[in-house]
Amino acid sequence: xxxxxxxxxxxxxxxxxxxxxxxxxxxxxxxxxxxxxxxxxxxxxxxxxxxxxxxxxxxxxxxxxxxxxxxxxxxxxxxxxxxxxxxxxxxxxxxxxxxxxxxxxxxxxxxxxxxxxxxxxxxxxxxxxxxxxxxxxxxxxxxxxxxxxxxxxxxxxxxxxxxxxxxxxxxxxxxxxxxxxxxxxxxxxxxxxxxxxxxxxxxxxxxxxxxxxxxxxxxxxxxxxxxxxxxxxxxxxxxxxxxxxxxxxxxxxxxxxxxxxxxxxxxxxxxxxxxxxxxxxxxxxxxxxxxxxxxxxxxxxxxxxxxxxxxxxxxxxxxxxxxxxxxxxxxxxxxxxxxxxxxxxxxxxxxxxxxxxxxxxxxxxxxxxxxxxxxxxxxxxxxxxxxxxxxxxxxxxxxxxxxxxxxxxxxxxxxxxxxxxxxxxxxxxxxxxxxxxxxxxxxxxxxxxxxxxxxxxxxxxxxxxxxxxxxxxxxxxxxxxxxx
Amino acid sequence: xxxxxxxxxxxxxxxxxxxxxxxxxxxxxxxxxxxxxxxxxxxxxxxxxxxxxxxxxxxxxxxxxxxxxxxxxxxxxxxxxxxxxxxxxxxxxxxxxxxxxxxxxxxxxxxxxxxxxxxxxxxxxxxxxxxxxxxxxxxxxxxxxxxxxxxxxxxxxxxxxxxxxxxxxxxxxxxxxxxxxxxxxxxxxxxxxxxxxxxxxxxxxxxxxxxxxxxxxxxxxxxxxxxxxxxxxxxxxxxxxxxxxxxxxxxxxxxxxxxxxxxxxxxxxxxxxxxxxxxxxxxxxxxxxxxxxxxxxxxxxxxxxxxxxxxxxxxxxxxxxxxxxxxxxxxxxxxxxxxxxxxxxxxxxxxxxxxxxxxxxxxxxxxxxxxxxxxxxxxxxxxxxxxxxxxxxxxxxxxxxxxxxxxxxxxxxxxxxxxxxxxxxxxxxxxxxxxxxxxxxxxxxxxxxxxxxxxxxxxxxxxxxxxxxxxxxxxxxxxxxxxxxxxxxxxxxxxxxxxxxxxxx
Numbered sequence: 001x002x003x004x005x006x007x008x009x010x011x012x013x014x015x016x017x018x019x020x021x022x023x024x025x026x027x028x029x030x031x032x033x034x035x036x037x038x039x040x041x042x043x044x045x046x047x048x049x050x051x052x053x054x055x056x057x058x059x060x061x062x063x064x065x066x067x068x069x070x071x072x073x074x075x076x077x078x079x080x081x082x083x084x085x086x087x088x089x090x091x092x093x094x095x096x097x098x099x100x101x102x103x104x105x106x107x108x109x110x111x112x113x114x115x116x117x118x119x120x121x122x123x124x125x126x127x128x129x130x131x132x133x134x135x136x137x138x139x140x141x142x143x144x145x146x147x148x149x150x151x152x153x154x155x156x157x158x159x160x161x162x163x164x165x166x167x168x169x170x171x172x173x174x175x176x177x178x179x180x181x182x183x184x185x186x187x188x189x190x191x192x193x194x195x196x197x198x199x200x201x202x203x204x205x206x207x208x209x210x211x212x213x214x215x216x217x218x219x220x221x222x223x224x225x226x227x228x229x230x231x232x233x234x235x236x237x238x239x240x241x242x243x244x245x246x247x248x249x250x251x252x253x254x255x256x257x258x259x260x261x262x263x264x265x266x267x268x269x270x271x272x273x274x275x276x277x278x279x280x281x282x283x284x285x286x287x288x289x290x291x292x293x294x295x296x297x298x299x300x301x302x303x304x305x306x307x308x309x310x311x312x313x314x315x316x317x318x319x320x321x322x323x324x325x326x327x328x329x330x331x332x333x334x335x336x337x338x339x340x341x342x343x344x345x346x347x348x349x350x351x352x353x354x355x356x357x358x359x360x361x362x363x364x365x366x367x368x369x370x371x372x373x374x375x376x377x378x379x380x381x382x383x384x385x386x387x388x389x390x391x392x393x394x395x396x397x398x399x400x401x402x403x404x405x406x407x408x409x410x411x412x413x414x415x416x417x418x419x420x421x422x423x424x425x426x427x428x429x430x431x432x433x434x435x436x437x438x439x440x441x442x443x444x445x446x447x448x449x450x451x452x453x454x455x456x457x458x459x460x461x462x463x464x465x466x467x468x469x470x471x472x473x474x475x476x477x478x479x480x481x482x483x484x
Numbered sequence: 485x486x487x488x489x490x491x492x493x494x495x496x497x498x499x500x501x502x503x504x505x506x507x508x509x510x511x512x513x514x515x516x517x518x519x520x521x522x523x524x525x526x527x528x529x530x531x532x533x534x535x536x537x538x539x540x541x542x543x544x545x546x547x548x549x550x551x552x553x554x555x556x557x558x559x560x561x562x563x564x565x566x567x568x569x570x571x572x573x574x575x576x577x578x579x580x581x582x583x584x585x586x587x588x589x590x591x592x593x594x595x596x597x598x599x600x601x602x603x604x605x606x607x608x609x610x611x612x613x614x615x616x617x618x619x620x621x622x623x624x625x626x627x628x629x630x631x632x633x634x635x636x637x638x639x640x641x642x643x644x645x646x647x648x649x650x651x652x653x654x655x656x657x658x659x660x661x662x663x664x665x666x667x668x669x670x671x672x673x674x675x676x677x678x679x680x681x682x683x684x685x686x687x688x689x690x691x692x693x694x695x696x697x698x699x700x701x702x703x704x705x706x707x708x709x710x711x712x713x714x715x716x717x718x719x720x721x722x723x724x725x726x727x728x729x730x731x732x733x734x735x736x737x738x739x740x741x742x743x744x745x746x747x748x749x750x751x752x753x754x755x756x757x758x759x760x761x762x763x764x765x766x767x768x769x770x771x772x773x774x775x776x777x778x779x780x781x782x783x784x785x786x787x788x789x790x791x792x793x794x795x796x797x798x799x800x801x802x803x804x805x806x807x808x809x810x811x812x813x814x815x816x817x818x819x820x821x822x823x824x825x826x827x828x829x830x831x832x833x834x835x836x837x838x839x840x841x842x843x844x845x846x847x848x849x850x851x852x853x854x855x856x857x858x859x860x861x862x863x864x865x866x867x868x869x870x871x872x873x874x875x876x877x878x879x880x881x882x883x884x885x886x887x888x889x890x891x892x893x894x895x896x897x898x899x900x901x902x903x904x905x906x907x908x909x910x911x912x913x914x915x916x917x918x919x920x921x922x923x924x925x926x927x928x929x930x931x932x933x934x935x936x937x938x939x940x941x942x943x944x945x946x947x948x949x950x951x952x953x954x955x956x957x958x959x960x961x962x963x964x965x966x967x968x969x970x971x972x973x974x975x976x977x978x979x980x981x982x983x984x985x986x987x988x989x
Contacts, residue, residue, distance in 0.1 A: 368596075368599075372506075372510070379632075383632060388629070388631065388632065389624065389625040389626075389628045390629050394625070394628070395556075398559075398621070398665070398669070399559075401665065401666065401669055402559070402672070405669045405670050405673055410666065413666050413669070414663070414666055417662035417665065417666060418659075418662070420662060421655065421658050421659045421662055424654070424655065425651070428635070428651060428654060428655075431635070431636075431639075432639060432650075432651065435636055435639055435640055436639040436640060436647050436650075470556060471555070471557060471558065474556065474558050474559070475557075475558055
């Protein structure tokens with residue numbers, strides 16, 4: 001057997017993140033325990049920045065496959081990775097003070113975050129079902145641990161438990177689906193799988209293949225949090241420390257999108273008629289149940305969790321469209337959503353204090369009297385999530401709807417917008433609480449750190465500015481999916 | 485002079501001015517600074533909009549003052565502005581009313597003055613954007629975005645049931661507009677661009693036209709509002725602060741009507757011809773039934789709100805009489821009368837209903853009641869006010885010599901060419917309109933002074949006199965000499981009718 005040294009170049013960012021994460025583990029062990037772990041915090045931000053630079057430098061716009069077909073680097077993976085770094089970096093900035101105030105500002109938090117970023121990177125660049133699964137598990141295991149970081153909190157432990165059990169169930173489904181796919185096609189490689197499927201299989205293998213795809217979709221739906229596999233989402237979002245919720249709700253969605261793209265579109269793209277109809281059910285149910293149940297929530301984190309479910313429905317609509325435009329719109333949507341969701345949970349962190357979680361809707365009452373600026377930022381975020389111009393969220397919805405109508409799914413588009421109108425209510429309710437109600441008894445000024453304030457302001461303004469000039473982001477998504 | 489991007493200026497001066505007002509409001513404790521700054525911004529925007537009228541070429545139906553720059557190249561969306569004879573007067577009306585509204589809120593609004601003024605200024609820019617956008621996506625952005633400041637205006641400075649009213653307002657209009665969005669996307673995919681002028685030229689088969697017609701109809705009918713989707717309007721009007729009611733009645737309702745004439749008639753002419761009975765029926769129903777509803781209201785704002793719905797019925801009817809007139813007489817000239825009448829009615833109703841809401845506001849500021857029964861004999865204490873209010877009430881009933889007469893007369897004239905019974909039914913409402921308006925005026929203004937509150941009333945101050953006086957002059961001027969306005973419409977309406985009568989099948 002010939003052994004060839006694989007081309008390491010495309011995977012340099014992953015290798016770098018891995019080395020840095022290990023190094024940080026060592027630093028954590030040997031550092032001066034009497035001081036806090038600011039050094040680890042800074043190291044992790046630097047790591048993300050350098051990884052971003054490496055990714056940018058190595059992106060030559062070509063598709064490179066290496067490690068015997070395990071790993072792929074293309075423009076989609078580069079764009080998604082860049083946003084993963086950006087969002088993770090912002091999440092860390094948001095969470096520093098929050099973690100300190102709750103005594104979980106520990107080196108492990110940042111090490112786990114970096115390992116889970118590594119898992120996302122592997123997912124994004126996976127070109128083999130094994131690599132997909134490896135990346136997914138690396139990411140998920142770190143996230144389970146992060147949810148459980150706050151050991152003295154019952155809710156957090158419960159959430160971690162639920163997340164772990166249901167996550168494991170989802171992983172099991174996916175693994176089962178992947179193994180059936182292997183059985184039917186005889187390969188783990190994504191592009192070989194696509195070639196074999198398009199060459200046509202015997203009727204019996206076709207049936208097996210369908211079973212595999214079905215199980216894979218169930219697994220994916222678990223990971224995405226699409227109805228009816230969404231039960232863990234509200235509990236985990238609610239129970240986890242807000243800083244962790246912030247993380248779970250943003251960056252992993254990008255990786256999950258990549259997973260869908262690699263497995264469904266690149267791998268089993270020829271079976272589109274079959275998985276399309278399954279996704280239609282998932283998408284409609286997600287957008288319906290997500291939006292309807294969100295109305296009944298009084299807890300901000302749970303409300304945003306149901307809103308996440310509804311947004312996943314929209315993401316799936318783009319995939320359902322089944323065209324280059326559709327995939328690009330999905331990618332645009334998920335990036336926009338990650339930014340908005342980060343802003344939304346970031347605002348909760350901004351309003352929280354030591355010993356106080358600003359996570360009920362009531363806590364937003366009278367925010368305009370307390371701080372007109374942050375009320376305005378939240379206003380932008382809420383209208384953006386509702387899809388009202390002029391915000392990023394509107395263009396994301398427009399892109400998905402356009403792709404749907406173009407592919408002839410006008411009725412799906414109509415259903416999507418009608419549920420968006422229903423959804424608009426609970427976003428408006430936040431604006432109502434902020435602007436039309438008086439603040440509760442305490443009108444203490446906002447006491448969060450300057451870094452959180454700057455992050456929230458930039459985050460909100462970015463949503464607004466990208467809403468006024470969305471061309472750069474849409475173009476990036478089109479380039480990433482090779483539409484130019 | 486003409487090289488200036490006038491439309492962009494009229495859009496962006498108020499929006500950036502609004503942001504400046506917010507900034508000044510944050511760092512200055514003196515609310516008068518923000519008031520004067522807002523007034524300066526709104527007057528500047530009005531002055532900048534005057535050349536649109538002065539330099540307007542009435543002989544052509546082409547778009548004028550056109551600006552076009554790529555905005556989102558991939559989706560073929562342009563920052564594409566331009567006006568024709570239909571939109572130009574509406575832009576002037578918008579800039580004019582914003583000045584009035586800033587003045588109307590001068591002493592009345594005491595809380596969060598900067599935010600109040602900024603909301604109106606930003607909304608002004610967005611409304612001008614709606615009337616001047618020639619790109620479907622740009623239009624939609626302005627159209628939707630405008631809901632945000634209005635939502636806040638009703639919600640923050642409104643009456644006791646403001647939250648209910650503003651949520652209802654937002655969700656109703658949002659529901660209407662998302663279907664509009666789907667229609668626009670569909671047209672984009674067919675035409676390859678979002679340009680409204682390209683939409684006008686796009687051939688569509690009948691089924692498609694009917695669906696697009698219905699989507700547009702939902703979007704615009706909610707905004708007009710037409711019966712039976714009008715129920716948000718009385719609530720919104722009653723709860724909104726005076727300035728909000730004025731903008732709602734004077735401008736926002738016109739947007740729905742503008743949508744009918746900019747989108748529905750030219751883009752789906754065959755479906756419109758086929759389904760004109762639907763709109764005519766709903767218009768007549770609005771005119772008659774809503775007039776009856778108005779009769780029994782005790783809340784003055786509600787009464788004027790219902791009267792607005794009835795008057796907007798004339799507008800939608802005027803637009804859609806075109807088809808039956810053409811079927812009956814084949815005279816384009818006859819059809820043009822209906823459309824022009826409806827357009828005059830839009831402007832005139834803007835002035836009159838705005839003025840009436842201001843009158844109610846003047847009384848409300850003094851006695852904090854909108855109920856008719858809380859007043860009586862106001863004329864004894866406020867003679868100047870009473871004179872002006874009677875004038876506006878007369879104009880509302882369509883008295884010759886006021887602007888209200890011109891529009892309604894034209895529309896009824898056109899209705900007689902279409903269908904005798906339709907016209908008769910419509911004409912009877914002139915009586916009903918007179919009944920509810922004058923009955924209100926009688927109970928509020930005339931008779932003995934009924935209570936102590938009224939006895940203590942003071943007449944208009946200088947600010948209010950100027951505000952209402954200007955409107956009174958405009959109402960009479962337009963009533964006696966509507967020719968400049970009608971001239972502006974002419975070429976555009978003729979061109980529109982050519983579009984409408986050319987089948988797209």
